[in-house]
Amino acid sequence: MPTASHKYLLIVLAAMFCSSVLADPNADREAFVAYFEASFPDIPFNEYANGIYAIDADAREQWEEIETFPPYSFTLDTGAGLWNETFPDGKTYADCFAGSDSGVRQNYPRFDTHRDEVETLETAINHCREKHGLAGLKFNGEKMLALTAHMAFVSRGNPISIRVSEDEPRALAAYEAGKQFYYTKRGQLNFSCSDCHVTSVGLRVRADRLSAGLGHPTHFPVYRSKLGGMISLHKRFSGCVRDVRAKPFALQSTEFRNLEYFLTFMSNGLEVNGPGARK
């Protein structure tokens, strides 16, 4: 039995390696943006940060009505309070996040060369806590959601600036793995992320219109009216994977962190506008 899984792992690794040699993230991003510009010539680039509301006018009116007094207001209060907490050693989050006064959300995820993996805002928060003697927070727990909501809010208006250094093969490999995830069909329904959020944007799946993949990571965490609470980007990933009837990966798993790395790089230049409100 182990032979089978090893064999597949090798195939995946080999594919990753072969393609990473040729990887050109900037060319990928330009093509990604150009695809949507060609598909929706009337939608200005910045509008993609608003997800489906860039496309669906009736839904947009309801969303704007909700944003006049957004339901995540209370979460932002909680987040601001948590942000200012002092750690046992007298340090604060601001000591871990340089430049946090004007916002850092736009720089995450980043490739952490010491840990040799993609560091998301959530894992960076936990690395910070661990460094200062505190246990990590639950990835989709209220505290983590409130902190990331606060950090996104402070970063509003900053253009997303993800770096995938072409001189760092490990960063490129992580980016390529995320890209492969995005375009790989999975689950009983045999859908890739791109089947819905690139190829079929604007069409309906049952009662929903499909939003564009460009701009997806700008506004998380998000208040979901359906749940009456906030969710993280990885929780949304998990929901999508489940929707195509595949077994979801863990929040902040390598797979999802790499996916976030790729997807956020695709949105470079769009403004951070989190936290958001969605149906």
Added chain:
Amino acid sequence: MQRTRRLIIKGGVALLALTALPRALIAAAWPQKTFALTTASEALKEYLGTDVTTPSDKIDMKVPEIAENGAVVPVTIKTSLENVESISIVVEHNPRPMAANFEIPPGTLPKISCRIKMGETSDVMAVVKTRTGVYSIAKEVKVTIGGCGG
């Protein structure tokens, strides 16, 4: 950056809190019975004394054609009718149709907005009681479920 934070209304107000003595301050009784009735007609009779309403184009109700989410349907009602005493929101197909009502004293503008729950596609009726009559307008709101976001 100020610009991009516009969605949070900062207003010009300071927020102050007091310790509570609230119950005494609630003047009018909560109309419990109208909220328990299971037909729009009964609920209106109970609350306004009549279920006969005059359709009026002086009432403007803004509701979505298709609700993004039945759990959060934004409703805005305003009217140019004079001497308004109350505004009610009635959702015909909800298990208990009377969703909310608002008592409008003189000096308060007859314009309210809130967010309501709808169990299924239904007519939503805005019922305005003035000193001289009961007026209404109705619009259908479609509630859909399913898909990946809902």
Added chain:
Amino acid sequence: MRRVLLLSSMFYVIQVAAEDGAGCRAPNEASKAPDSAMTNYKQSHARAECFRLAAAGAGAEWLKTEELLQQSVEEALQGNWDSADQLVQRAQFQAETALLQAQHESEAWKHRVVKK
């Protein structure tokens, strides 16, 4: 609309390389000796579970495969061998198809990448 959701592509993944679960099949061929229902069930369960783990190893496990196996065990514990076996077969079909899907996708994904 020129863009269409290709639901018809759902089972584009077909039986290209059925021998890829060879490692999982082996134990079943080997022991055909004690012919009790429980022994047979244990073998088919182990085989399906082996395929499930292989699919998981390829990052391609489907949503309900594990649940089908759990339900199957519950049926087996009550002696409902037929339904237990049906559930095991469904789980194994899912896991094998997921493996084929992963193998196919290890190349196919590249053709979907948006290019200029």
Added chain:
Amino acid sequence: MAATIKISVKLKGSIADVKSLMLHPMETGSRIDPDTGNAVPPHHITQLVFTNNSKQVMVANFSTAVSKNPYFGFSFEGAKAGDTLKVVWVDNTGASDEIETQLA
């Protein structure tokens, strides 16, 4: 700070535009708790009362059909800077919260 009420007021001449948001589950009583299989008992705001100085300017009566974390907006005339606007909610369990704000 009142932990469950947020309010924003804009003065336009003598008209005050009031927007408010409450933190409340607004349980209908018919939702089934997936963990226990039992219905979650109704828990919802019944009344929301706005008083400017000593004058009641709005009484909103809510059923369980008002959305979770309710939003409510309205406007009234006769407002001026320095007025004290008070908001109180009460729910069906008798719990309540309130907040006061100076118009500016």
